[in-house]
Amino acid sequence: MWQTPAFSVRKTKREWFCPLRQTLPLPVFLKGPVRQQDINANMVSLICTLQSHRDDVNCCAFSGALLATCSADKSICVYSARDFSELSFSPLSGHGYGVHCCCFSACGQYLASCSTDATTVVWSMDSGEIEAVLEHPGRSPVRVCAFSPDSSYLVSGGSDGTIALWDFTSRTLRRTGAVSDTSIVACSFTPCSQLFITGSTYGDLRLWDLNMNHLHAEKNAHDLGVSCCQFAPQIMKGTDGCVQFRLASCGQDSLLKIWIVSLLSAAGIKMQLAHSLTGQSAPVLSCAYSADGQMLVSGSVDKTVTVYQANEGTLLYTLNQHDRYVTACAFSPTAPLIATGSMDKTVNIWRVEDGCGAQAASVSNSGGRKSTGHSRLMVSEWSEEDVLAWLREEGLEAVTDVFKSNNIDGEELLSLTKETLSSELHIESLGLRSKVMKKIEELKMAPVSNGTPDEYLCPITREIMKDPVIAADGYSYEREAIESWINTKSRTSPMTNLPLQTTLLTPNRTLKMAILRWTTCQ
Numbered sequence: 001m002w003q004t005p006a007f008s009v010r011k012t013k014r015e016w017f018c019p020l021r022q023t024l025p026l027p028v029f030l031k032g033p034v035r036q037q038d039i040n041a042n043m044v045s046l047i048c049t050l051q052s053h054r055d056d057v058n059c060c061a062f063s064g065a066l067l068a069t070c071s072a073d074k075s076i077c078v079y080s081a082r083d084f085s086e087l088s089f090s091p092l093s094g095h096g097y098g099v100h101c102c103c104f105s106a107c108g109q110y111l112a113s114c115s116t117d118a119t120t121v122v123w124s125m126d127s128g129e130i131e132a133v134l135e136h137p138g139r140s141p142v143r144v145c146a147f148s149p150d151s152s153y154l155v156s157g158g159s160d161g162t163i164a165l166w167d168f169t170s171r172t173l174r175r176t177g178a179v180s181d182t183s184i185v186a187c188s189f190t191p192c193s194q195l196f197i198t199g200s201t202y203g204d205l206r207l208w209d210l211n212m213n214h215l216h217a218e219k220n221a222h223d224l225g226v227s228c229c230q231f232a233p234q235i236m237k238g239t240d241g242c243v244q245f246r247l248a249s250c251g252q253d254s255l256l257k258i259w260i261v262s263l264l265s266a267a268g269i270k271m272q273l274a275h276s277l278t279g280q281s282a283p284v285l286s287c288a289y290s291a292d293g294q295m296l297v298s299g300s301v302d303k304t305v306t307v308y309q310a311n312e313g314t315l316l317y318t319l320n321q322h323d324r325y326v327t328a329c330a331f332s333p334t335a336p337l338i339a340t341g342s343m344d345k346t347v348n349i350w351r352v353e354d355g356c357g358a359q360a361a362s363v364s365n366s367g368g369r370k371s372t373g374h375s376r377l378m379v380s381e382w383s384e385e386d387v388l389a390w391l392r393e394e395g396l397e398a399v400t401d402v403f404k405s406n407n408i409d410g411e412e413l414l415s416l417t418k419e420t421l422s423s424e425l426h427i428e429s430l431g432l433r434s435k436v437m438k439k440i441e442e443l444k445m446a447p448v449s450n451g452t453p454d455e456y457l458c459p460i461t462r463e464i465m466k467d468p469v470i471a472a473d474g475y476s477y478e479r480e481a482i483e484s485w486i487n488t489k490s491r492t493s494p495m496t497n498l499p500l501q502t503t504l505l506t507p508n509r510t511l512k513m514a515i516l517r518w519t520t521c522q
Contacts, residue, residue, distance in 0.1 A: 043352075043353045044307075044317060044319065044350055044351065044352055044353070045350065045351050045353075046321060046348060046349070046350055047084070047337070047349040047350065047351050048084055048348075048349050049321075049346050049347070049348050049349075050069070050077070050079065050084060050346065050347040050348075050349070051345065051346050052069075052077045052086060052090075052091065053069065053071040053073050053075065053077065053345050053346075053347075054071070054073040054345065055071050055072040055073035055098070055345060056071060056072040056098075056327065056342075056343040056345065057069055057070070057071050057327060057328055057341030057342055057343070057345060057346065057347055058070055058071060058072060058098070058099060058100050058101065058327055058328060058341070059099075059100065059101045059102050059103075059327075059328045059341065060328040060329065060330040060339040060340065060341045060347060061102050061103050061104055061111075061330055062081060062104070062330050062331065062332045062333060062337075062339065063081070063104035063105075063107075063108030063111075063125070063333070064081070064108050064333055064334045064506070064507075064509075065080070065081055065082070065108055065334075066078055066079065066080065066081055066087075066104070066108060066111075066125060067079045067080075067081050067084065067330075067332075067339055067347075067349075068102045068104065068111055068113075069102070069328070069339070069341055069347050070099035070100070070101065070102040070113055071098070071099060071345075072098035072099075073098070074093065074095050074096070074097060074098055074099060074115070075091040075092060075093055075095075075099065076090075076091060076092040076099055076102055076111070076113050076123070077090050077091045077092075078090040078091075078092065078111070078125070078128070081332060081334070081335065081337070084349060087128070088128075089127065089128025089129075090128070092111075092113070092123055092128055094121050094123075094130055094133075095113065095115040095117050095119070095121065096115070096117040097115050097116035097117045097141075098115060098116050099113050099114070099115045100114055100115060100116070100141075100142065100143050100144065101113065101114050101142075101143065101144045101145050101146075102114075102145075103145055103146055103147050104125075104147070105147050105151040105168070106147065106149055106150060106151045106502075106504065106506060107151065107504060107506070108125060109124070109125055109126070110122055110123065110124065110125060110131065110151075111123045111125055112145050112147065112154055113145070114136075114142035114143070114144065114145040114156055115141070115142060116141040116142075117141070118135060118136045118139040118140055118141055118142060118158075119133050119134060119135055119136065119142065120133075120134040120136065120142055120145050120154070120156045120164075120166075121133050121134070122134070122154075122171070131171075132171040134154075134156070134164070134166055134171065134173075136156060136158050136162065136164055137158075137162050137164055137173070137176050138158065138160060138162055140158035140159050140160040140162055141158060141159040142156050142157070142158055142159075143157055143158065143159055143183060143184060143185045144156065144157045144184060144185055144186055144187050145157075145187070146187045146188055146189060146196070147168070147189070148168075148189040148193035148196070148501075149189060149191055149192075149193050149233070149472065149474055150193040150472040150500075150501035150502045150504070151168055151502070152167070152168060152169065152193060152501050152502070153165060153166065153167065153168055153174070153189070153193065153210065154166040154168045155187050155189070155196050155198075156187075157183075157184025157185065157186075157187050157198055158183070158184060159183045159184075160178075160183070161178050161179040161180055161181065161182045161183060161184060161200070162176060162177070162178045162184070163176065163177040163178060163179070163184055163187075163198060163208070163212070164176055165177075165196075165210065165212060174210070175210070175211060175212040176212065177208065177212040177214070179198070179200055179202070179204070179206065181202065182200040182201050182202035182204075183200060183201045184198050184199070184200055185199060185200065185201055185225070185226065185227060185228075186198065186199030186200075186226050186227065186228045186229040186249070187199070187229070188229050188230045188231045188247070189231065190231050190235075190245050190261075190474075191231060191232070191233050191234060191235050191245065191473065191474025191475075192235060192243075192472075192473055192474060192493070192496060192498055193472065193501055194209065194210060194498065195207055195208065195209055195210075195215070196208055197229055197231070197247065197261075199221070199222075199226030199227070199228070199229045199249060199251075200225070200226060201225040201226070202225065203219070203220050203221060203222050203223060203224065203225050203226060203251065204217055204218065204219050204220070204221060204226070205217070205218040205221040205226060205229060205247075205249060205259075205271070206218075207261070207269055207271075215268065215269050216268065216269035216271060218259075218271050221249060221251070221257070222249065222250070222251025222252060222253050222255065222257070223251070223252070223253040224251065224252035224253055224283075225251055225252045226249055226250075226251045227250055227251050227252065227283065227284065227285045227286070228249070228250050228284075228285065228286045228287050229247060229248065229249040229250075229287070230247070230248050230249075230287060230288055230289055231245050231246065231247050231248075231261075231289075232245065232246035232247070232248070232289045232293040232310065233289060233291060233292070233293050233470070233474050234246070234292075234293045234455075234474055234475065234476075235473060235474050235475060235493075235495060235496055237495070238262055242262050242263055242264050242265065243262070243263045243496055244260055244261065244262045244263070245260075245261045246258060246259070246260060246261075246274075246289075246293065246310070247259040247260075247261050247271075248287045248288075248289060248296055248310075249287070250284035250285070250286065250287045250298055251283065251284065252283045253283070254278070254280060254281060254282055254283055254284060254300070255276050255277065255278060255284065256276075256277040256279070256280070256284050256287055256296070256298045256306075256308075257273060257275065257276050257277070258273075258274045258275040258277070258296070258310065258313060259271055259272065259273055259274060260272045260274050274313070275312075275313030277298075277306075277308060277313050277315070279298075279306040279308070279315045279318065280298065280300035280302050280304055280306055281300075281302045282300050282301035282302035283300065283301045284298050284299070284300045284301075285299055285300060285301065285325060285326065285327050285328075286298060286299040286326065286327060286328050286329045287299075287329065288329050288330050288331055289310060289331065290310075290331040290510065291331060291332075291333040291334075291470075291508060291510045291511070292455060292476075292508070292510055292511050292514065293310060293455075294309065294310055294311070294455075295307055295308065295309065295310055295316070295331070295352075296308045296309075296310040297329045297330075297331065297338055297340075298329065299322075299325075299326030299327060299328060299329045299340055299341075299342075300325070300326055301325045301326075303320065303322050303323065303324060303325065303326060303342075304318050304319065304320055304322075304326065305318070305319040305320075305321075305322070305326055305329060305338075305340050305348075305350075306318050306319075307319075307338070307352070319340075319348075319350065321348055322340065322342040322344055322346070322348065323342070323344040324342050324343040324344040325342060325343045326340055326341070326342050327341055327342060327343055328340065328341035328342075328347075329341070332510075333506070333508075333509075333510065334507070334509040334510060335509065335510065335513075336351060336352045336353060336510065336513070337349060337350065337351055337352070338350040338352060379410045379413065379414055379443060379462070381410055382409060382410025382411075382413065383409055383410070384403075384404065384407055384408065384409050386409075386410060387403060387408050387409060387410060387413050388400050388403060388404060390443075391403060394439045396435065396436060396439065398432060399425075399427060399432065399436060402425050402426070402427060403425075406424075406425055413440065413443075414440070414443075416436075416437070416440060417437070418433050418434070418437055421433045421436060421437070452464060452518075453518070455476070455511070456511075456514070456515050456518065458476075458477050458478035458481050459475060459477060459494055459495055460477055460478065460481040460482065460485060460494055461478055461481050463478065464515060464519070465477070465478045465511070465512070465515060466478065466515075467479040467480070467507075467512070468507075468508040468511045468512050468515070469482060469505040469506060469507055469508060470505065470506045470507075470508050471493070471500060471505060472493075472500045472501050472502045472503070472504065473493035473495060473496055473498065473500060475493070475494075475495050476508045476511055477494070479505065482494070482505065483505070486500070486503050491503065
């Protein structure tokens with residue numbers, strides 16, 4: 001039965017709402033000295049409050065088109081992320097006890113939910129029908145579940161410390177593991193889908209591979225217990241070339257922590273604490289990254305929601321609109337929206353807007369390097385004179401006459417190969433050809449020195465993206481570039497060289513909007 005969504009904000013007259021959008025702008029509560037640029041750069045408004053649940057809200061999850069919430073009332077509610085109307089098949093009823101966690105597959109076609117009834121249920125988002133019921137080993141209550149980013153796997157954690165890794169394609173149990181004398185209450189896959197981490201009430205964070213080999217344990221990561229953890233969607237590269245991930249975790253110690261997890265070829269796994277955030281005064285129950293990895297949200301027993309700039313751990317704002325503990329939070333992957341759930345039985349939907357000031361604040365300089373005229377342009381926009389100036393800067397005066405006589409501009413520069421340097425430009429010296437190619441590769445990999453945020457550049461073309469998409473490795477690419485890569489090369493990640501588990505590409509609308517805002521402000 002279709003239900004009219006219960007839009008309301010407590011202590012607020014309904015006639016004050018816009019009847020179409022049901023929105024009510026609310027103030028942002030900033031902590032610390034309030035600067036005018038903080039007010040101008042950041043704005044948050046409460047769009048609506050959903051009141052469909054009859055008991056504590058335990059989890060919120062977004063897909064590109066939907067929002068799902070689950071509750072101790074045994075139900076899962078599913079809403080359109082466009083107008084937050086409840087879908088015709090909602091609420092979903094299939095669990096015998098309270099539902100602890102819910103999560104969407106990458107494409108949003110399936111929703112998984114887990115419960116005290118010892119099952120993880122897979123639902124079709126086309127019909128609301130049950131696709132599969134996965135019984136947890138040992139029939140333990142299931143506290144948490146998570147899909148891998150490529151949707152090949154689903155992991156679930158039990159109250160008795162057991163961990164089940166499911167092959168999602170076949171809906172079969174792949175591996176099991178266990179941590180003794182504790183409950184598994186948190187889990188998250190790395191963006192490459194090859195590893196996952198679990199958090200327990202004992203306070204440990206443990207990293208596993210797909211064969212359930214225990215790779216690393218960060219003991220006492222949170223005193224009195226972990227409550228939630230999540231990897232950032234992006235894969236990073238360390239200064240020594242190793243693959244790195246960012247991980248957020250929170251716990252009963254009232255802290256939100258940001259970790260750098262490094263995959264070292266010889267020494268195994270290294271997990272280093274980058275930030276310990278103290279923006280909340282009571283146990284932190286939930287945390288989530290934005291789709292671009294730039295923001296981090298958390299909910300706490302102190303009834304607040306805090307939003308941080310994720311890289312530096314800077315507190316942006318604190319929201320105070322829930323009456324009881326904030327147990328759940330999630331960012332939309334396609335719009336600047338945050339959902340927060342609470343033991344007050346409500347779900348608040350917030351719109352986050354970043355102005356030009358926020359973008360300007362994130363611009364970094366070029367490390368003191370002198371910026372010449374051509375360096376303020378994209379390489380593909382360089383004129384022939386710009387290319388010649390660059391050659392002189394890089395000590396390649398020996399080839400300037402050749403480049404000048406062949407009218408090489410920026411676009412042609414990027415297309416050069418060792419073969420074309422020899423066959424078309426007739427540069428005979430192998431050492432000189434190698435030096436030229438090395439400088440061109442460095443040019444492709446270097447961030448644009450006009451202040452363009454590096455995350456706005458496609459890793460393949462090093463151009464500002466117009467249609468960014470997220471690949472299975474967790475990186476964002478220009479659609480045309482990654483499609484060409486997949487079609488002409490082996491199915492490996494351009495960034496990690498690891499196999500791509502799927503060629504599915506997901507539009508990164510949040511990044512696209514950020515790029516549009518940034519280019520408008522220039």
